[in-house]
Structures are given as structure tokens and as C-alpha cells.
Amino acid sequence: MAKLEGEGEISFKVPGMENSCSTWYKILGNLKSGIVPLVALHGGPGACHEYLLPLKDLTDQADICIILYDQIGNGKSTRLRERMGDESFWTEELFRLELENLIEYLGLHDRGFDLYGQSWGGMLAAKYAALRPQGLRKLVLADAPASVELLLVGENKLRKGLPEDVQEVLERCEREGKFESGEYEQACLVFYKRHLCRLDPWPKEIEIALGHLKEDPTVYQTMYGPSELMPTGSLKEWTAIEDIHKIEASTLLINGRYDEVQDAAVAPFFEKLNKVKWITLEKSSHMGHFEERERYMEVLKDFLK
Numbered sequence: 001m002a003k004l005e006g007e008g009e010i011s012f013k014v015p016g017m018e019n020s021c022s023t024w025y026k027i028l029g030n031l032k033s034g035i036v037p038l039v040a041l042h043g044g045p046g047a048c049h050e051y052l053l054p055l056k057d058l059t060d061q062a063d064i065c066i067i068l069y070d071q072i073g074n075g076k077s078t079r080l081r082e083r084m085g086d087e088s089f090w091t092e093e094l095f096r097l098e099l100e101n102l103i104e105y106l107g108l109h110d111r112g113f114d115l116y117g118q119s120w121g122g123m124l125a126a127k128y129a130a131l132r133p134q135g136l137r138k139l140v141l142a143d144a145p146a147s148v149e150l151l152l153v154g155e156n157k158l159r160k161g162l163p164e165d166v167q168e169v170l171e172r173c174e175r176e177g178k179f180e181s182g183e184y185e186q187a188c189l190v191f192y193k194r195h196l197c198r199l200d201p202w203p204k205e206i207e208i209a210l211g212h213l214k215e216d217p218t219v220y221q222t223m224y225g226p227s228e229l230m231p232t233g234s235l236k237e238w239t240a241i242e243d244i245h246k247i248e249a250s251t252l253l254i255n256g257r258y259d260e261v262q263d264a265a266v267a268p269f270f271e272k273l274n275k276v277k278w279i280t281l282e283k284s285s286h287m288g289h290f291e292e293r294e295r296y297m298e299v300l301k302d303f304l305k
Contacts, residue, residue, distance in 0.1 A: 005030070005031065006026070007024070007025065007026045007027075008024075008025055008027075009023065009024050009025070009077075010022060010023045010025060010101060010105045012072060012078075012097075012098055012101050013101075014072070014094065014097075015094075015097070016089075021072055021077070021078035021080075022077060022078050023069055023070070023071075023072060023077050023078075023098055023101065023102060024069060024070045024075065024076035024077045025068065025069035025070075025102060026049060026067075026068045026069070027065065027066070027067055027068075028055070028056050028059045028065065028066040028067075028068065029059040029063065029064065029065035029066060030063070030065055031065045031067075031106070031111075033063055033065060035062075035063050035064055035065065036064075036112050036113060036114055036137055036138075036304070037064070037065040037066070037067055037108065037111070037113050037114070038055070038058065038064055038065065038066050038067065038113070038114045038115070038140075038304065039099075039102070039103065039108070039113055039114070039115050039116065040052050040055055040066055040067065040068050040116045040117075040118075040121070041071075041099070041115070041116065041117040041118070041121030041122070041124055041125050042068075042070070042071065042121050042209075043117075043118050043119025043120040043121045043122075043143075044071075044074065044119070044120050044209075044212075044213060044219065044220050044224075045071065045073075045074070045090075045095070045120050045219045045220055045224065046071075046073065046074045046212055046213050046216070046217070046218075046219040046220040047074075047119075047120075047210075047212055047213060048070045048071075048074050048075035048076075048208075048209060048212045049068040049069060049070050049075065050205045050208045050209060051203075051205040051206050051208065051287075052068055052118065052289070053068075054205070054289045054297075055068075055116070055289065055300075057293070057297045058297060058300060058301060058304070061301065062301050062304075062305070064301075064304060067106065069102060071095055071219075072094070072095070072098050073090070073216075073218055073219040074212060074216065074219055079216060079218070080218065081216065081218050083218060083222070084217075084218045084221070084222060085221075085222055086222065087222060087223075087233065087234040090218075090219055090222045090223050090234060091234065092123075092124065092127060092235075092238070095124050096124065096127060096128050096131075099124065099128055100128075100133070103133070103135075108135055109133065109134040109135040110134075110135065111135065112135045112137055113135055113136060113137065114136075114137050114138040114139070114140070114304055115128070115129060115136060115138075115139050115140070115249075116139075116140040116142065116300075117139075117140070117141055117144060118142040118143055118144070118289075119142070119143050119144060119261070119286065120144075120224075120235075121142075122140075122141040122142055122143065122144020123144050123145065123235075123238065123240065125139060125140075125141060125144070126139075126141055126144065126146075126240045126243070126244070126247065126269070127240055127243060129247045129248075129249050129251075130240070130243040130244070130246040130247050131246075132246065132247075132248055136249050137249060137250075138249055138250050138251070138252070138303065138304060139247065139249040139250070139251040139252070140251070140252045140254065140300065140303070140304075141251060141252070141253050141254070141266075142254045142255075142288070142289070143255050143256070143260075143286050143287075143288070144253075144261065144266075144269075145261050145265035145266070146239065146241050146244065146265060146266065146268035146269050147238065147239035147240065147241055147265070147268070148231050148235055148236055148237065148238045148239070149237070149239065150264050150265035150267075150268070151231075151260070151261060151262075151265045152231070153264055153265070154262025154263075154264050154265050155228070155229055155260055155262075157262070158191070158194070158260065159191070159229070161194075162190060162191060162194075163190070166187045166190045166191075169183050169184065169186075169187040170184070170187045170188070170191075170229065173187070174229075174230055179226035179227065179230070180226075184227075188227045188228070188229065191228070191229060191260075192228070194258060194285065195258055195259065195260040195285045195286060196228070196260060196285055196287065197285060197286065197287040197290060197291065198258060198283075198284070198291055199287075199290060199291055203290050205290075206287060206290065221233065223235050224236075228260060240268075241268050244268060244269055244272040245272050245273075247273060248274075248275075249275070250275040250276075250303075251269065251273050251275060251276045251277070252276075252277050252278075252279070252299070252300075252303045253266055253269055253270060253276060253277065253279070254278075254279050254280075254281065254288060254296070254299065255280055255281070255288075256280065256281045256282075256283075256284030256285045256286060256287075256288050256291065257280060257281065257282050257283070257284065257285075258284065258285040259284065259285050259286050259288075260285065260286050261286065263280070266278065277303065279299050281295065281296065284296075
């Protein structure tokens with residue numbers, strides 16, 4: 001029997017694994033209210049659910065039920081540190097299967113649901129929506145690139161705006177493979193404070209998210225790489241461009257003016273979707289739900305209502 005309030009765990013049978021894993025989830029609001037619930041997919045991969053907790057504003061202001069969860073390998077869900085570097089295991093398909101398992105468990109195919117994905121979560125949400133799952137009503141792709149190649153085009157332009165000494169450290173450390181050095185970490189931090197979140201100090205939820213990536217980097221490093229600027233993992237050639245036309249759900253695109261996901265990386269969604277709206281937040285980078293929280297929630301409520 002599905003637990004339709006509070007927190008819970010769902011058994012997830014991973015293909016090729018003898019033992020089942022578990023997906024931890026949290027429900028904000030009342031799933032039985034009759035209002036279409038919103039399933040929220042966190043980024044990273046591996047940043048976990050905490051930094052999406054501001055979405056509770058939608059529950060408080062519009063009675064929208066929010067379903068958060070920690071993707072497998074991260075947070076409160078089953079950890080698999082022994083799979084570090086196993087690109088054949090940590091695949092997009094694995095996370096699509098986990099999402100489908102969650103939706104089936106909560107009975108959302110029949111109940112109906114909206115889907116929100118932030119950053120990597122948006123990449124995953126786009127590919128899932130392209131499968132045209134039963135019950136999917138609306139889709140929100142927040143700070144999500146249509147391809148990693150286009151993400152890098154924008155990031156490389158942003159890098160040129162960094163101080164020259166920071167650029168030099170980034171280039172040298174990447175060339176020499178010194179990704180775990182303190183100077184590389186500090187140079188990345190300069191980029192992040194401009195293009196990940198521009199608030200000073202950072203909200204504690206963002207600190208928690210980055211702490212997850214550092215405490216257990218299994219999924220992030222295997223799928224993405226040592227930093228946001230250096231995709232070396234299984235997602236380095238990821239693209240949704242050939243699948244965008246399959247998405248039937250009405251879609252909202254959100255990014256920030258200073259976002260590491262620049263307009264060029266979002267544009268294919270806008271160009272290829274039939275029912276689409278695109279909002280760029282002028283004072284935000286990658287975390288508009290913190291940087292322009294009130295405006296962000298108004299945009300979401302208007303789209304989801």
C-alpha cells in the first residue's frame with residue numbers, strides 16, 4: 001500500500017542486481033486534494049532533494065502537492081559507492097526506470113501529474129516526457145540544457161569573463177588533471193558564485209546540495225565529471241535534441257540571465273516544442289528558485305494552475 005503523505009521508501013528492483021534498492025521520497029501537501037501533484041527531479045546528478053525545498057511555496061500558496069525524492073545512489077536512497085566509475089551501471093535509463101517506479105507506486109499514471117526537473121533533473125525529465133507517459137499533464141524544464149555540447153558552448157563563453165588568473169588555474173589544472181587540488185576547487189567556486197548562485201551567502205540548502213556531491217561523488221563523477229566545467233563522464237555527449245519533438249506535454253522553460261545553462265542550450269526546446277513558454281529571470285543564475293524566489297513561484301503557479 002502506497003504511503004501518500006510524509007516520507008517513505010519505495011523498493012526499486014535494479015536490472016542486473018540481485019538485491020532490491022530503495023528510493024526515499026517526501027510528499028509536501030495532500031496528494032488526495034484533487035489538485036494535480038508536481039513530481040520534482042533534483043539535479044547533480046547527486047545534489048539530492050533539499051535544495052528544491054523552496055518549492056513548498058507552491059504548497060503553501062496554491063495547495064499544490066510536491067513529491068520530492070533522492071535519486072538512487074544519493075542522499076537517503078540506496079548508496080552504491082562500489083559502483084564508482086561504472087558507466088555501464090549509472091545510465092540515464094536507470095534513473096528513468098526509477099522515476100517510472102515512483103510514479104507507478106504512487107498511482108500517478110491514473111491520478112495525473114506534472115513534472116518538474118532542475119538542471120540534470122530537467123535533462124532526465126525531458127527524456128522521460130518524450131516517452132509520452134500516461135497521466136503527464138505539464139512539464140517544467142528549469143535550467144536544463146538540450147545537450148551537454150550546447151551547455152559547454154555557453155560555459156566556455158562565461159569562462160572568458162572570469163579574472164585572468166582564475167582562467168589560468170582552471171586551464172592548467174584541467175590540462176594536468178589536478179581536479180582535486182585546492183586551487184582548482186577555489187577557481188571553480190569563482191565560476192559557481194557567478195553562474196550557479198549569485199546570492200551571498202549561499203542558502204544553506206545549496207550548501208547541503210554541494211555537500212552531498214563532495215561527501216559521496218559516486219554518481220556525479222561517474223556520470224558528469226570533476227566539476228560543472230569539465231564533463232568527462234557518461235553524460236559528456238548527452239543530448240535530447242532528437243527526442244524533443246516527441247514531447248506532447250505543455251512545457252515551461254526557465255533559466256537565468258547569468259545561468260551556466262545559457263540561452264543557446266535552451267533554444268532547441270523552444271524551437272522544437274509545440275506547446276512551450278520560455279521565461280528568463282534577469283537577476284538569476286542557475287538557482288532562480290532562490291535568487292528570485294517570489295517571481296519564480298508566481299511563474300510556476302501561473303503555468304501549473
